[in-house]
Amino acid sequence: DGGITQSPKYLFRKEGQNVTLSCEQNLNHDAMYWYRQDPGQGLRLIYYSQIVNDFQKGDIAEGYSVSREKKESFPLTVTSAQKNPTAFYLCASSIRQGASDSYEQYFGPGTRLTVT
Amino acid sequence: GESVGLHLPTLSVQEGDNSIINCAYSNSASDYFIWYKQESGKGPQFIIDIRSNMDKRQGQRVTVLLNKTVKHLSLQIAATQPGDSAVYFCAENRGRGGNKLTFGTGTQLKVEL
Numbered sequence: 443d444g445g446i447t448q449s450p451k452y453l454f455r456k457e458g459q460n461v462t463l464s465c466e467q468n469l470n471h472d473a474m475y476w477y478r479q480d481p482g483q484g485l486r487l488i489y490y491s492q493i494v495n496d497f498q499k500g501d502i503a504e505g506y507s508v509s510r511e512k513k514e515s516f517p518l519t520v521t522s523a524q525k526n527p528t529a530f531y532l533c534a535s536s537i538r539q540g541a542s543d544s545y546e547q548y549f550g551p552g553t554r555l556t557v558t
Numbered sequence: 559g560e561s562v563g564l565h566l567p568t569l570s571v572q573e574g575d576n577s578i579i580n581c582a583y584s585n586s587a588s589d590y591f592i593w594y595k596q597e598s599g600k601g602p603q604f605i606i607d608i609r610s611n612m613d614k615r616q617g618q619r620v621t622v623l624l625n626k627t628v629k630h631l632s633l634q635i636a637a638t639q640p641g642d643s644a645v646y647f648c649a650e651n652r653g654r655g656g657n658k659l660t661f662g663t664g665t666q667l668k669v670e671l
Contacts, residue, residue: 446601473657482567484647484661485602492657500658532601536657543609545590545651547659549601 446550463518465533472538474516479530527557570668577635581648590651
């Protein structure tokens, strides 16, 4: 059963602590993405990775870090430098650029992070 | 700045009626558009996509129309059902290489019984 998993579904942290959100995919996709979604808003790109051991900043990368050591995994760390970390975080993956006419991204179920 | 935006934040329709959700885009270089459905607390699900060399594409109960002249995209849902209640997002690939998508802010579709 192929797909993207994110864990945990809900996460609570105290202000000042770093927290790492998990994202795993078994779709054999090369590209992976992290988005942030705030209430009533669209998705904003945090980081993306087109291939293992490579990643680029998205539109709102400040206060976040990522790694891509394995094709199937793309963890996101929300650092204490992120001023407003409470949000719904979505991970997605897609096939490699040029392999298809579609740019469809497949999304995980999301992690709701609350920082108090 | 360039953006993908939606005309209406909330759309209410009667069950059985057709729904039309609109999306405006400003980047004339965008070559691919996609619609997603997001239910509360879940990740977005693919509905339908269209490339810029097409002006219409149909799926099961859904149709996407693309008007490149006025940079407008619409999603039509036929015979709207209660299960269609969700937030709908349009997104575009801006044709600069890579698989990145730029998302609009979304339209909440409410289906009234």
